[in-house]
Amino acid sequence: MVAAADSDSTLAGKGGAVTVRAPVPLFRKPSVLPGFGLTLGFTLSYLSCIVLVPLAALIVRSSGLGWSGFWSAVTTPRVLAAFEVSFGLSFAAALTNALFGFLVAWVLVRYDFPGKRLVDALVDLPFALPTAVAGIALSALYAPNGWLGKPLNELFGLKVAFTPLGIAIALTFIGLPFVVRTVQPILQDLPPEEEEAAASLGASRLQTFRSVILPAILPALVTGFALSFARGVGEYGSVIFIAGNMPGLTEILPLLIVIKLEQYDYAGAAAVGTAMLAVSFVMLLILNLLQHWMRSRHAR
Amino acid sequence: MPADASIAAPASIRVQPARAALTEPAWVRVALIAGALLFLALFLLLPLVAVFVEALRRGFGAYWTALIEPDAVAAIQLTLIVAAISVPANLLFGIAASWCVAKFDFRGKNLLITLIDLPFSVSPVISGLIYVLLFGMNGLFGTYLRDMGVQIIFAVPGLVLATIFVTFPFVARELIPLMQEQGSDEEEAALVLGASGWQTFWRVTIPNIKWGLLYGVLLCNARAMGEFGAVSVVSGHIRGETNTMPLHVEILYNEYNFVAAFAVASLLAMLALVTLVVKTALEWRFGDELAASRH
Amino acid sequence: MAIQVSGITKRFNDFTALDSVDLEVKSGELLALLGPSGSGKTTLLRIMAGLESPDGGGLLLNGEEALGLKPRDRQVGFVFQHYALFRHMTVFDNVAFGLKVRPRGERPGSAEIKRRVTELLELVQLSPFAGRYPAQLSGGQRQRVALARALAIEPKVLLLDEPFGALDAKVRKELRRWLRKLHDDIHITSVFVTHDQEEALELADRVVVMNQGRIEQIGTPAEVYDHPASAFVYEFLGQVNRFDCTVEGGIARVGDGALAIPAQGGVQGPAVAYVRPHDLGVTPASAGPARISGIHVVGPDARIDIDLAGLTLEAEMDRERLATLGIVAGDRCAIHIDRARVFAR
Numbered sequence: 001m002v003a004a005a006d007s008d009s010t011l012a013g014k015g016g017a018v019t020v021r022a023p024v025p026l027f028r029k030p031s032v033l034p035g036f037g038l039t040l041g042f043t044l045s046y047l048s049c050i051v052l053v054p055l056a057a058l059i060v061r062s063s064g065l066g067w068s069g070f071w072s073a074v075t076t077p078r079v080l081a082a083f084e085v086s087f088g089l090s091f092a093a094a095l096t097n098a099l100f101g102f103l104v105a106w107v108l109v110r111y112d113f114p115g116k117r118l119v120d121a122l123v124d125l126p127f128a129l130p131t132a133v134a135g136i137a138l139s140a141l142y143a144p145n146g147w148l149g150k151p152l153n154e155l156f157g158l159k160v161a162f163t164p165l166g167i168a169i170a171l172t173f174i175g176l177p178f179v180v181r182t183v184q185p186i187l188q189d190l191p192p193e194e195e196e197a198a199a200s201l202g203a204s205r206l207q208t209f210r211s212v213i214l215p216a217i218l219p220a221l222v223t224g225f226a227l228s229f230a231r232g233v234g235e236y237g238s239v240i241f242i243a244g245n246m247p248g249l250t251e252i253l254p255l256l257i258v259i260k261l262e263q264y265d266y267a268g269a270a271a272v273g274t275a276m277l278a279v280s281f282v283m284l285l286i287l288n289l290l291q292h293w294m295r296s297r298h299a300r
Numbered sequence: 301m302p303a304d305a306s307i308a309a310p311a312s313i314r315v316q317p318a319r320a321a322l323t324e325p326a327w328v329r330v331a332l333i334a335g336a337l338l339f340l341a342l343f344l345l346l347p348l349v350a351v352f353v354e355a356l357r358r359g360f361g362a363y364w365t366a367l368i369e370p371d372a373v374a375a376i377q378l379t380l381i382v383a384a385i386s387v388p389a390n391l392l393f394g395i396a397a398s399w400c401v402a403k404f405d406f407r408g409k410n411l412l413i414t415l416i417d418l419p420f421s422v423s424p425v426i427s428g429l430i431y432v433l434l435f436g437m438n439g440l441f442g443t444y445l446r447d448m449g450v451q452i453i454f455a456v457p458g459l460v461l462a463t464i465f466v467t468f469p470f471v472a473r474e475l476i477p478l479m480q481e482q483g484s485d486e487e488e489a490a491l492v493l494g495a496s497g498w499q500t501f502w503r504v505t506i507p508n509i510k511w512g513l514l515y516g517v518l519l520c521n522a523r524a525m526g527e528f529g530a531v532s533v534v535s536g537h538i539r540g541e542t543n544t545m546p547l548h549v550e551i552l553y554n555e556y557n558f559v560a561a562f563a564v565a566s567l568l569a570m571l572a573l574v575t576l577v578v579k580t581a582l583e584w585r586f587g588d589e590l591a592a593s594r595h
Numbered sequence: 596m597a598i599q600v601s602g603i604t605k606r607f608n609d610f611t612a613l614d615s616v617d618l619e620v621k622s623g624e625l626l627a628l629l630g631p632s633g634s635g636k637t638t639l640l641r642i643m644a645g646l647e648s649p650d651g652g653g654l655l656l657n658g659e660e661a662l663g664l665k666p667r668d669r670q671v672g673f674v675f676q677h678y679a680l681f682r683h684m685t686v687f688d689n690v691a692f693g694l695k696v697r698p699r700g701e702r703p704g705s706a707e708i709k710r711r712v713t714e715l716l717e718l719v720q721l722s723p724f725a726g727r728y729p730a731q732l733s734g735g736q737r738q739r740v741a742l743a744r745a746l747a748i749e750p751k752v753l754l755l756d757e758p759f760g761a762l763d764a765k766v767r768k769e770l771r772r773w774l775r776k777l778h779d780d781i782h783i784t785s786v787f788v789t790h791d792q793e794e795a796l797e798l799a800d801r802v803v804v805m806n807q808g809r810i811e812q813i814g815t816p817a818e819v820y821d822h823p824a825s826a827f828v829y830e831f832l833g834q835v836n837r838f839d840c841t842v843e844g845g846i847a848r849v850g851d852g853a854l855a856i857p858a859q860g861g862v863q864g865p866a867v868a869y870v871r872p873h874d875l876g877v878t879p880a881s882a883g884p885a886r887i888s889g890i891h892v893v894g895p896d897a898r899i900d901i902d903l904a905g906l907t908l909e910a911e912m913d914r915e916r917l918a919t920l921g922i923v924a925g926d927r928c929a930i931h932i933d934r935a936r937v938f939a940r
Contacts, residue, residue, distance in 0.1 A: 031404055032646050032666055033487055034497035039400035043412070046393045050464055051418055054430035057440055061433045100339045107336040111329055119337065121580040125344050127519075128572035128579075130526025131424075132546040133565040136553045137347035140354055140562075147350065148342075173343055205324055234423025236529035237546065241553065254425035258533060261429065266438050273426045280421070485679035488646055493693035493748055494667040503696070507683040 058277075061270035073271040078247050079256060082272075086253040087279070089164055090232030093171030098225045100172075101179025102217070108180070109187045123181070126174045131237025138170050139241040162244030167252065170238040175228030182224035183217060190216055219294045226287040233280055351569045355562035366552075366560035367567070374540040375548035375564065381456065382531075382544060383524040386463040390520055391513070394471025399505075402479030403487070413476065419468040427465045428533025431458055454536030459544065462530035467520045474516035477591040478509055511586040515579065522575040526568055597622045597752055597784035598643060603652030605638055605808075612638040613649065614808040620752075620786055625778050627795035628788045630805035631831065636788045637676075639805075640754050643786065644673045657751055672745030672783075674755040678737045680729040686740050687725040690715055693748035715743040718777070735766040742774075746783075755787035759794060771798055792832050796820060804828050826938040829869040836875065836908050838868040840937070847937045853884060853904035854930075858937035865940040872911035874934040877901065879922050883929035890917070890924050901930060 062070055073079070107113075108120050126134065142149040142160040152158040160166045190213065198208040236254040243250045253276050260269035323329070356363055366372060397416060401409060419427065433439050435452040445452060452458045486508065490500040506513075528546040535542045537551065545564055552561035583590065598620035605613040613635045620626050628636040641647040643654065645666035654661045661669055681689050690712045694703055703711065716722045719739040729737055738758065745753060758774070759767040775798050778785055789795050795802045796816040804811040804819055804827075812824040823829040830837065838854065840847040847858040847868045856868050877887075877899060888907070889900040897917040901908040908930070912920075922928060 030648055031484070032491055033403050033484055033500075035501070036400055036404050036406075039396040040404075040406070043393065043397040043400055046396075047412075047415060050461070050468060051415065054434055054465070055418075055422070057433045058426065058430050060440070100336070100343075103332065104336045104340060107333050111333055113333050117580075117584075119340060121576055122340060122344055124576055124579065125348060125572065128522050128526075128575045129348070130528060130546050130565075130568045130572065132528040132549050133351060133526070133568045133572075134347060135528075136549060136561055136565060137350045137354075139553075140558070141347060141350050147346070169343075173347065176343065230421055234421075234426070234529075236423065236425045236532070241550075254423050254529060257425050257429055261432060261533060264438060266433060266436065269429055270433055273423075273429050276423065277426065284421070485675050485677060486681055488666075489673070489675055489679040489681070489744075490692065490696070492644055492646070492666045492669075492671060492673040493696065493744065495692070495696040496667070499696045503692075504681055507681075 058270050058273055061267060062274040065267050065271055069267075070271050070274075073268050074275040078251070079253075079272055079275075081248040082251050082253045082256045083276075083279070085164065085167070085249070085251060086233050086276075087283075089168045089252075090171055090175075090229050090235075093168045093175055093232050094225050094229035096168070096172050097175045097179045097228045098221055101176055101224060101228075102183055102221060104176075105180045105183040105187055109184060123177050125177075127177050131174065131235065132241075134173055134238040135170065135241035138166075138173060138238065142166055142169065142242060161242050162246075162250065164250055166242040166244070167239050167250060170242050171232040171235060174235055174238050175232050178227035178231060179221070179224030182220045182227065186217055186220040219291050222287060222291045222294065226284055226291075229287075230280055230284055233276070348569060351562055351565050354558060355566040357562075358559045362559050363563045363566075366557075366563035369560070371540050371543070372548060372560070372564055375543045375545045376567070378456070378459070378541075378543065379525050379545045382459050382463050383521055385460050386467060386524050387517060387521050389464055390467055391471050391517055393468070394475050394516060395513075397472040398475035398479050398509075399501075401476050402482075403484050416472050416476075417469050419465050422465075424466055424527065424529030425533055427530040428462045431461050431465075431534055453534050454538065454542060456542070458534035459531050459542065462534045463524050463527055466527050466530045467523045470520035470523065471513070471516035474512050474519075474591050475509055478512040478589075479505075481591070482508055508589075511582055511589045512591055515582050515590055518575055518578055518582075522572060525571055597624075597657060598786070599653075599655040599658075600639070600643070601653045601655075603639065603642060603649045603654065605635070605642065605647065605649045611808045613642070615652065616808070616810055618803060618810065618813070620784060621801075622784055623782045624800040625775070625785045625787070625798065627799035627802045628786060628805060629790070629792060629795040629802050629831075630811075631790055633807070634805040635808040636790075636805045637756055640756055640786060640788050643752070644671050644754050645669050646673070670748070670751045672748065672750030672753040674738075674741045674745050674753070674758055676757040676760055678729070678741040678761075680737055680740055680744070682729050684728075685725065686716070686721060686727050686729070686732070687712055689729070689740055690743045690747050692744065711747065712743075715747055718746075719743045733766075734762045735770055738762065738770060742777075746781075751784065753783050753785040755785065757789060758787050759789070759791075767794075774798065796832075804831065806831070823869075823936065826867055826869070829936060829938075834872050834909065834911070836870045836872065838870075838906070839940070840866050840868045842866045842937060842939075847935075850904055850906055853906065854932075856932055856935045856937060860937075862937050862939045866937050867940055868935055868937045870908075870932050870935045872898070872909045874932060875901075875908060875910040876931045876933055877910050877912070877920065877922065878929050878931070879920060879926055880929040881927055883927045885928050885930050887922055887924050887926045887928055890922070892917075901928070903930065 065073060104123065108116065108123075139161055141147050142152075144150065144153055144159070144161065146161070149161055152160060158165070160169060194212050194216075195208050198212045199205075203211065234254060236252070236258075239252055240255055243252060243255070245251050245255055253272065257269045257272050257276075260272065324332075397412075400406075401413060432453055434441055435445060435458065436442055437446065437453070439453070452461070486504050487500050490504045495503065526546060527544075528550070531544055532547060532550070535544070535547055537543060537547060539551070543551065545568055549561050549565045549568070552558075552564065598618070600616055600618040603613050603616045604611075616635070616639060618639075628639060630636045638647055642649050643656075645661070645664060648662070656669060656671070681692065684692065691708050694708045694711065697703075712725075713722070716725055719742055721736060721739055721743065724732060724736060729740065732740065738761075759770055762770065771794060787798070796819075799816060801813060802816055802819050803813050806827045812819050812828050814822075819828060820832055823832060829835055838847075838849040838856075840849045840856070842848075842858045842862045842864060845858055847856040847862075847866055848854070849856065849868065856870070858866065858868070885901050885903040885908075887899060888902045891898045891900075892914060895913055897912055897914050899910040899912070899917075899922075901910060910930070
């Protein structure tokens, strides 16, 4: 943000129409502030060393297999099953989070109750709690003799630990804050006047919710869903303890990569990793497009 | 003098005014609150409580023994060392990146911001994998490193690299929006008043971003100390040597040494709680001095 | 001569912010750069301060070539539009900043700094607020802190970017008078940027009217108001009636001859004529060519909308005169033009 809203230089430099029409002739707009070369140089070298070159190594390594080798490495039944487990359960967990995350955000924004600020702070727990800790805690809770595992098994015959359900619960745990923290600010900034207008026009509360609130929240909800989903696909620590890790049934993709590495199958691990990144990016792209489409429909 | 004194209000949580048309019937409100709280209790609170209960299952003595056992102490030390290297590294990077991104206009800026965020969308396991592919025995530089007698994978450098990768964006993504929002006016004013570049940075920029900086470092540190997937891949799980606390927890748990596993886990849980408390305190007290886009 | 600008040009991408601008600022004067947004006035000011570097041209500050100098070496005081006060420093520390950051050899002692800052805070009437933070001050107070801070480094030239832009109308007026008085006391060469013509005309010794990166006119407030050098200046300064017309033989005819205005300066062919509302006289005449379509009383003045053969004109007079004339909406009238300017189109 440039503070001088109507200063001439701002108008020239930031004027969308101006910059869009012609390509920027200069690499950088001159400024009196020092340190551009130093900081950009450091940023780029650090970024390259830590992120870009290593990620390129992943691509290079898996391309060493050749296309057919790559394809056969990522389409073995075990890998395909792991894809299904990881993406399917992450999807289910993200959906659960979309529902309950919205509920939590709604309650935190709209209602007052004792301990609200504490609850608000607690929502970030999955961001702060190391995944391994969450993993063993959930695993202990839902184990057949655990606090929750035992009654669930005895009352409903429901097995959670070492089943896909257990994985979904772990993924729900780590994905929840994404939904709450994307929906919450939007809900907070929703102008009450729109809802009042709807009410004054005779809409019931439920109708108002469906036709006024939900459309405004939906893009944020989809973002939260996407973030939660993406996090779930890559998650490792909180899942492996509760999953049971049976190939084809409860074996997630990241674990499969670890197993391949332990067997010194570097190329295979790289191939699965590349495929996983590729599928995640495509899905995120689709979700982004969907969200873009919704935003443009609900232009505010 | 002018009566338009706009005294800055302390950062406060915005409370929605209770408007008649905007409230649900009492039973609906109660049901929704109860549903949300029940969900949070079941999914968030209970696991947290379980950590401490399980850790103290055999009493305080067993708990303490698990913590002072040499392998546990080594794990704690290693975790602190890894964090002590990776957090300052990312702090330095975060400041440099936000300075060039927020204070200057140049081509490719948006691409740069996207790339800085990239590690967040990469699975932790892949974050470890990429370094194994580079520096592992069968990796691209594997033979070269072996000839040089340098070990990165299954050693501390690998742990540090993997940790730096997963915590890469924390400081930068907090500082960039904050510094963009603050603009460059104050820096320009300092320069016109005769300050040098360094003086401007230390006396004007740093004081303005200090709380955001602390916020970013706090989150970066929590993740650095708690990271599991990425370090698990590069560690080799050598007890007493390359085991960080989360990895130590895993080993103990897989050995059915639950009390010890949860004892070490409880330390990490306490770290998480301290992080949450400080983070929340920062948000309450200095909310307006943190990035507007914070979650 | 305090500031000499010669042939300064500045482009942002394909937008020309300044197009070969020449300007001389006299020592001790208070000069206004007046123009609409996008006219280049702020850019020119920032170039003088060294915050922006021009693509071409020259700049002398007190006779010395200044373009090669960094902002810190120019001895220029700059007051930012939104003040840019250091939000984490008290008023005192803000004002003291420029002294404290001097290299060790040139830095005054802390007692000397305290004396100077105290003196400056007295000058801007903010002594009781030395310990406050910028957020605890009103807009007008912040503005004066910014001024004190800029003066602390004893600049040779004071540059102010929209100094009153962020203030409400009443404070703005008060502060304007105060600044004029301050300038009369300390006589520092000052240049301020504004888009508010009233501000420029009231405050400045000389006004520079800018448009699209060029200077349209330089003159005293009276000169630019009474004798605008171009159509732009006429339209930008004050209310004006604008007519498209054709000039033949020294007479500008509007529409199909309903209005004839004497045109000077040898203009021929298509032209634009300007008449200020208070230069447009109205006399009641039952057979007059014009009709009063509306009267709006605003405070002590009256604005009269006149319909003349399809043209809409605006006249202005005080209420007393209106009462004397005794006209009401719907009346027919005759109009006469006391003063007008015609520019070729």
